[in-house]
Amino acid sequence: MSTPLSQARTQFPRLAEAAVExxxxxxxxxxxxxxxxxxFVSLVSLLLVTGVVGLLLFNTSxxxxxxxxxxxxxxxxxxxxxxxxxxxxxxQLRDPQRVATRAKRMGMxxxxxxxxxxxxxxxxxxxxxxxEPADGMRINPLPTAKPKSxxxxxxxxxxxxxxxxxxxxxxxxxAEAASANRADAERGNRDEAREAGTKKQKPxxxxxxxx
Amino acid sequence: xxxxxxxxxxxxxxxxxxxxxxxPARGAALVRLRVGFILIAMVVSVFxxxxxxxxxxxxxxxxxxxxxxxxxxxxxxxxxxxxxxRNGAPLAESLDxxxxxxxxxxxxxxxxxxxxxxxxxxxxxxxxxxxxxxxPDTQFQYIARRVPATEARAVVAEIENRGYTGIDTERxxxxxxxxxxxAANLLGFMGTEGEPLAGFELIFDDLLSGxxxxxxxxxxxxxxxxxxxxxxxxxxNGSDLQLTIDRDVQWYTQxxxxxxxxxxxxxxxxxVVLDTRTGETLALADHPTFDANEPMLSSPADLGTRSVSDxxxxxxxxxVLTAAALLDAGKVTPxxxxxxxxxxxxxDRVIGDYWDHGRLRLTLTGVIAKSSNIGTVLAADEFSPxxxxxxxxxxGLGQKTGSGIPGESRGLLPAWEGxxxxxxxxxxxxxxxxxxxxxxxxxxxxxxxxxVLVQPSLVEGSATTSDGTEVGTDTTTARRVISERxxxxxxxxxxxxTDPEEGTAPAAAIEGYRVAGKTGxxxxxxxxxxxxxxxxxVSFAGFAPADDPRFLVYVVVQDPKNDGGGGSIGGPAFHxxxxxxxxxxxxxxxxxPAPDHPLEW
Numbered sequence: 001m002s003t004p005l006s007q008a009r010t011q012f013p014r015l016a017e018a019a020v021e022x023x024x025x026x027x028x029x030x031x032x033x034x035x036x037x038x039x040f041v042s043l044v045s046l047l048l049v050t051g052v053v054g055l056l057l058f059n060t061s062x063x064x065x066x067x068x069x070x071x072x073x074x075x076x077x078x079x080x081x082x083x084x085x086x087x088x089x090x091x092q093l094r095d096p097q098r099v100a101t102r103a104k105r106m107g108m109x110x111x112x113x114x115x116x117x118x119x120x121x122x123x124x125x126x127x128x129x130x131x132e133p134a135d136g137m138r139i140n141p142l143p144t145a146k147p148k149s150x151x152x153x154x155x156x157x158x159x160x161x162x163x164x165x166x167x168x169x170x171x172x173x174x175a176e177a178a179s180a181n182r183a184d185a186e187r188g189n190r191d192e193a194r195e196a197g198t199k200k201q202k203p204x205x206x207x208x209x210x211x
Numbered sequence: 212x213x214x215x216x217x218x219x220x221x222x223x224x225x226x227x228x229x230x231x232x233x234x235p236a237r238g239a240a241l242v243r244l245r246v247g248f249i250l251i252a253m254v255v256s257v258f259x260x261x262x263x264x265x266x267x268x269x270x271x272x273x274x275x276x277x278x279x280x281x282x283x284x285x286x287x288x289x290x291x292x293x294x295x296x297r298n299g300a301p302l303a304e305s306l307d308x309x310x311x312x313x314x315x316x317x318x319x320x321x322x323x324x325x326x327x328x329x330x331x332x333x334x335x336x337x338x339x340x341x342x343x344x345x346x347p348d349t350q351f352q353y354i355a356r357r358v359p360a361t362e363a364r365a366v367v368a369e370i371e372n373r374g375y376t377g378i379d380t381e382r383x384x385x386x387x388x389x390x391x392x393x394a395a396n397l398l399g400f401m402g403t404e405g406e407p408l409a410g411f412e413l414i415f416d417d418l419l420s421g422x423x424x425x426x427x428x429x430x431x432x433x434x435x436x437x438x439x440x441x442x443x444x445x446x447x448n449g450s451d452l453q454l455t456i457d458r459d460v461q462w463y464t465q466x467x468x469x470x471x472x473x474x475x476x477x478x479x480x481x482x483v484v485l486d487t488r489t490g491e492t493l494a495l496a497d498h499p500t501f502d503a504n505e506p507m508l509s510s511p512a513d514l515g516t517r518s519v520s521d522x523x524x525x526x527x528x529x530x531v532l533t534a535a536a537l538l539d540a541g542k543v544t545p546x547x548x549x550x551x552x553x554x555x556x557x558x559d560r561v562i563g564d565y566w567d568h569g570r571l572r573l574t575l576t577g578v579i580a581k582s583s584n585i586g587t588v589l590a591a592d593e594f595s596p597x598x599x600x601x602x603x604x605x606x607g608l609g610q611k612t613g614s615g616i617p618g619e620s621r622g623l624l625p626a627w628e629g630x631x632x633x634x635x636x637x638x639x640x641x642x643x644x645x646x647x648x649x650x651x652x653x654x655x656x657x658x659x660x661x662x663v664l665v666q667p668s669l670v671e672g673s674a675t676t677s678d679g680t681e682v683g684t685d686t687t688t689a690r691r692v693i694s695e696r697x698x699x700x701x702x703x704x705x706x707x708x709t710d711p712e713e714g715t716a717p718a719a720a721i722e723g724y725r726v727a728g729k730t731g732x733x734x735x736x737x738x739x740x741x742x743x744x745x746x747x748x749v750s751f752a753g754f755a756p757a758d759d760p761r762f763l764v765y766v767v768v769q770d771p772k773n774d775g776g777g778g779s780i781g782g783p784a785f786h787x788x789x790x791x792x793x794x795x796x797x798x799x800x801x802x803x804p805a806p807d808h809p810l811e812w
Contacts, residue, residue, distance in 0.1 A: 077307070077360075078360075078361070078364070080307065081306075081307040081359065081360035081361050081364075082361045084306045084307055084359070084360075085306065085359040085360070085361045085362065087304075088304070088306060088359065088387055088389060091300075091301055091304070091387075091389035091390075092389050094300070094389075095389055095390050095391070095393075096390065096393065096458065096459050096462035096463075097390070097391065097393075097462065100462075100466075110787070110790075110791060111790070111794065112722075112786075112790060113721055113722040113723060113724075113790055114721075114723075114724075114790055114793045114794035114798075115723065116797065116799050118799075125723075125799040125800060125802070126722075126723040126724070126799060126800050127722040127723035129722055137466060137467060137470055137787065138466070138469075138470050138473075139466050141469060141473070142473050
């Protein structure tokens, strides 16, 4: 039929004709075996949908936790600040000045001489002395002195003591209290004077004077 | 068969008839291809041009704009370290704080109610706030500064809830000193912008301040973007500083000192409490002092540490150093007999005692107990100037103590080469030399500590000051100044000072305890005339229990007006502080009877 083939045939001896016949290439018919498409498509769409939905959920949850983190951080800051200020309040309550003020208001004074009880034999070490009002100390600064112009001399009016004093009279009670106060004050002054007196020393003007 | 199985598709060798049919198709593809290429090239070149414009021409401007849109950087503030006392009680602490600010252009209409809320909840003046809220021609006014964050937020929330505007907050850290004036002289204080201005706050600032960090993240709609850029540099908080001060002892000492200074009409005063064995300073008090929370309410002169910055002549307290040196050199014993004349002419001066007496026959113990200048001068004649100077300078006179307190002065001990006879005489009883209170306390403490001088310390452990010096209990040095025997004998002599009949300071005695001490009443060099102006420095240094000392207390009052001396002003203050210490630290009396050195012969 076609010329090249016949030429080949003529050129080669017919020896290999059978082999050539056998070796002739033929086209394999197309396989028309069709795989079912549905599972594949549904698998892919399933993957796609799960992926997208999953990503969306993941993102949402990330966002959500980011919100939570932010608000919790804020809360932590607020709570830390609160803790700090409560701590500061506690320290203000523990302030020795405040404690001393309260103790003084309850009538307490520091003890003058330390003494201990030895627990092993119950013996008292040191000489315990009762604490006295004189042991008390001033815990607040002296008020600033007023200038002279604001300190008028006290006006002293002397009145005669009434002859009949009724016992139930409030005035007499008050007077008693006042005189007791005065007596206290006087005693205090005397104590101070005595203390000062024992240590008062004559000043001397010579060089290198020292006590 | 061969025919039927041949492929239908024509190969390259297929004959002609199919060619004319396929040529136009191939041409169309080529055309499509070329058109496509051109289109793509055009699009890509547009992209390229845009890329060049963005990256090449003004990349920085765009980058900056991009950052400005999404990125947010916040400073993560480092917390300033706490300063605590020896037991961990805070003396200075930092709080998260806010300042409340106002924009008067917005707040003016509601100024009344806003001011009412602010003034009722914070410590500010209603009328001042009102004025600031209404201030014309400004958009920024401070309403309250250094408010603890919780309080500030509550106030601002209330204002906003009521629907008022123009109020905002900004970070403004609070430095709080919960014990107010306690140890304020040591701690120093902070300025309005949170910068350290004095004291330990200033010299340990490198240690305390720490380093601010920062956080950068992308923001969207007021929230952090979860997967956005995010970088955090964590802040380095400042280190804490622990002092050897005991807050309660410091408080008590300050109150006793204030009572002593105010009670005597004194100008100022200082008190030192040392742990005898370790040199740890349990209290270092100054009066007048200030409230570290409100330093500006006090006079600038009161904001320092007078006890180490101011020098004065120590007076008779210094006699114990002379006596201890004489004992150490083996030149005297506590019972050495010294004939004391009524007055002693030396060079062109006459040395006298504070009380008039005829010729006295005192032992060295008697000289110390009665604080006789003449007796001390006669005893010190055993020394050459070089020897006395050597001892006094090894007691630390004329040198800094190395405690680390800023502004410490070294005092003055004149070089012995220039001493005349009268110089040596006055120096032997504490005039003509000057010291600061901590220095003098340290010197006397060497006697209490068995002859070993320990450097006083104020910082527990160790800390580096801003000038690079390491201070603290870890770096404390100790050196022997006098023999243990000389120290013990001096302490025994000092016990006679608190003797109820013979001593100069019976008020310093503590019932049941052996107390060693020495009074001092020195002439004071006035600031104006630079000469002795008739004012005095009175002081008392003592330690207890005398035979096994635990604490040393030194009290100094400058210029008392009540004609008192070291025994009557310093003595009672010493008594109170020492009793408190012995009780607080549970130091029982030793129970060993005191030796009875005769005072006279």
